[in-house]
Structure formats: C-alpha cells, structure tokens
Amino acid sequence: MSSRADVVNVPKGAINLRIEPKVRQLIDDAAAMLGKTRTEFMIESAHRQAIEVLLDQRLFELDPDRFGDFVGALDRPPPPGPRLRALMRRTPAWRS
Structure with missing residues (x-):
C-alpha cells in the first residue's frame, strides 16, 4: 500500500476538457x-x-435461485490462465 508521501511525489498529469459555459x-x-x-x-x-x-x-444482488447458481459457479472456477493471473495482480482503483 502507498504512503501519503509516495502519492505526493508522483508527477501530476493534465486533462483538458471542452465544456459549455453554462x-x-x-x-x-x-x-x-x-x-x-x-x-x-x-x-x-x-x-x-x-x-x-x-x-x-x-x-450486486441476486434472487435466491440465481444465488445458488452463482455459488455453484464459484465452486467450479475456470483454470487460471494468463489474463486471470494478471487481473488478480492488479491493485483496485480505490486503493491506489
């Protein structure tokens, strides 16, 4: 996890927007x-x-029938491939 000092030292970028006066x-x-x-x-x-x-x-929320299907799918995960491994290594946006 980044400390506050790490965040302060990161160079900032710019975003240019075209926006209506109102x-x-x-x-x-x-x-x-x-x-x-x-x-x-x-x-x-x-x-x-x-x-x-x-x-x-x-x-998300599921009704009881769909929840059972969802839990079943979680119990039978696909074999990990390169894309899944990459996804699991990513830091969620709300933690960066």
Whole structure:
C-alpha cells in the first residue's frame, strides 16, 4: 500500500476538457459553495464517481435461485490462465 508521501511525489498529469459555459458556471458555483477551486471540485467529483462505477461492477444482488447458481459457479472456477493471473495482480482503483 502507498504512503501519503509516495502519492505526493508522483508527477501530476493534465486533462483538458471542452465544456459549455453554462456547465462551467454550474461547476464553478458548486465548487465555490464548498470553498473549493474548480480543479479540486472536478477531481474530487470524478474520483468519487469513478469509485462508484467500479464498485457497481463488483457489488450486486441476486434472487435466491440465481444465488445458488452463482455459488455453484464459484465452486467450479475456470483454470487460471494468463489474463486471470494478471487481473488478480492488479491493485483496485480505490486503493491506489
């Protein structure tokens, strides 16, 4: 796991966005209400949304019949191949 010092020393990149004036103003107003800069607001919002999207792909509910099928599939995993091994070595986005 990375320490805070590791994160601070990582060089930052840039993302350039084309945005309509009304949307930009809305973002600026919301950021100002929270006492944040536009950049802080957009990064925090995008980060939060990215985590939510990724978690939505990992957390799900099943009815009792489908749950039994799911557990059965877990009990019969496919043999590990190179893609599965690579996936299991990845650090989840919410931990980086």
